[in-house]
Amino acid sequence: MLSNADLAALVAFRHALHRQPEVSGEEMATAAAVRAFTADTGPDAVIEGLGGHGLALVYHGAAPGPTVLIRSELDALPIEEIGDLPHRSQITGKGHLCGHDGHSTILCGVARLLGRARPARGRVVLMFQPAEETGAGAAAVLADPRFSDLVPDYAFSLHNLPGLPLGRAAIAAGPANCASVGMRLRFLGRTSHAAEPHKGVTPGPALGRLIPALLALGQGGDLGPAFRLVTLTHLRMGEPAFGITPGEAELWATLRTMTDAGMADLRARAVALVEAEAAAEGLGLEITWHDDFAACTNDPEATALMRAALEGAGVPLISAEPMRASEDFGRFGTVAKAAMFWLGSGEDHPALHYPDYDFSDDLIAIGTRAFDRVIRDLLG
Incomplete structure (x- = not known):
């Protein structure tokens, strides 16, 4: 479990990412910041420049077993942020207005837990993916020859979703994104x-x-x-x-x-x-x-595993509907049993891609807990 000190460090890191957004294809400094922040978790392998500026951290269990990939996104949007947040974007015309800074911070939280306790078997790949907003990033990662050594058995991801109650999750098998x-x-x-x-x-x-x-x-x-x-x-x-x-x-x-x-x-x-x-x-x-x-479709087995992990992590579940919006995580479903869930940012929270949007820091602990649980359920 993350400590209060962990959460304080993670929130500060998320705010630092938020101040320096990089759009699709330009995420070099963001990837470097993640690499530096997670260095003390001691990953067994680090693959940089994956599919562009992607970063993969690999943590091995003690015994053979399946590979579980958890994916976040590195890129921001070419939208001017408005508002007076102390961590507001410092880059004109660019902003983390979809929450990818928060998603990557959640994976950094998972890295901290893996650094303290490896899974009993198999391995975990934390995939910080570039260029999600253009739909090019996942395809580029899969096409990178080095990804052949990382191909997972299961892949999971989340996206925060304004309009859903804060801290509640939604997931269903079948179509998830258009x-x-x-x-x-x-x-x-x-x-x-x-x-x-x-x-x-x-x-x-x-x-x-x-x-x-x-x-x-x-x-x-x-x-x-x-x-x-x-x-x-x-x-x-x-x-x-x-x-x-x-x-x-x-x-x-x-x-x-x-x-x-x-x-x-x-x-x-x-x-x-x-x-x-x-x-x-x-x-x-x-x-x-x-x-x-590509369309994003949740695999039935992966969905059941993620749903059980959310329940086990004490995350309240609500009904899920497919989204008109697109999400390039679907391409990971061509190589693994994959599932994505939505994590509510609040019913009155500014919508994704709005100039006054900001990721809710309350979701860092929840998302970390959910991913850690699905890893432990699968790998022990």
Whole structure:
């Protein structure tokens, strides 16, 4: 169990991380801070620069057994923090407004407990993952050749969730987070004088038809297997001038589904629709994909283990529903039995990604206790 001194040190560390946020792909100093803070826990192996700036700490048990991976995220968001917290972000335009500083602090708490008492068997991998916010981090970690020596049997993670009562957890087997991907479209035509639009090739008519057609592909609804949502996020056409018929445009949309199979189908339908409209107007077309998140699905066995650990750790449980938001922890489910749970930040707490959000320090002890319990339940 963490002592009061441990908790004071962990809270101070979390505040230090919060003051110096680094966005996806830039987490070098954050990883170094975690490495330094956990050095006295004596990990048996340390793998740095994993999948970018990822950091893995490995703790061996005395006897052979399964590998349990616990994952947190290192990255912050490109959002300006507001408010007057004493530990407010000191980096303009960047802030830990999703709680990844708190999640990583929880893993540092687990590291302290592992440093004092190794599991009886198997090994624990504490995975501080980069670039979760872009959906690139988990895939990069899995693709790193060094991860082949760390492949777990079980993987667990948590995310704090404003709107849920403080300190209560929610977990359920099956779909947990939607798959999503950003679709960036660039249409290339020919600019002309506004008095002679017939001499140009403009994307305007294609966009006029395409926007409602794309939105009709995914109109949201209940979060069942057939859930699909297309959200228009950015649109630009030509220059802001009255004398020019635009010859170029960009449209950005986010595609969202409950399953990976549903995403493959929605992508194909969207591409076919866009290609047909571009061809009808004689436009060149470029399609690129961004922020690619796989669906996050909780394995039944891993979910049961995590639920039992939460109960054993005295964490009250409430019913869980799938989330529209995406989470790249789902990719760990391709190599392990994986489960993620939500940990309530308070019903009136500012929402994730809001400029006045801050992680609740009350969750550090709760999250540490829950992860330590699932490790001891599995590995002794």
